[in-house]
Amino acid sequence: MTAPVNDNRTGTCPICQKEASASHKPFCSTRCKDVDLGRWLNGGYAIPAVEPPDEGDLEEALREAFQSGEMGDPDSNS
Numbered sequence: 001m002t003a004p005v006n007d008n009r010t011g012t013c014p015i016c017q018k019e020a021s022a023s024h025k026p027f028c029s030t031r032c033k034d035v036d037l038g039r040w041l042n043g044g045y046a047i048p049a050v051e052p053p054d055e056g057d058l059e060e061a062l063r064e065a066f067q068s069g070e071m072g073d074p075d076s077n078s
Helices: 030-041 055-068
Strands: none
Touching: none
16 A cells, blocks of 8 residues: 655646646646756756876876976886
8 A cells, every 4th residue: 555645746847937737747747848958958857977088198298297296207116
């Protein structure tokens, strides 16, 4: 047996801040659902990503560190 759903706790629409509709939850209407979908499809929402460094950039950074003395000689065993 499942607990009854409390329709009084629908919250607010994340697009227009009106009370959310149970049939469109968490939105208040089809319009707000479509606005949100459009934002996702057009890149309005994005998860930030950190690009890994390019191998050439990494090699150059290591070379500079060795030349400046920040890192020991890679050929020595000390």
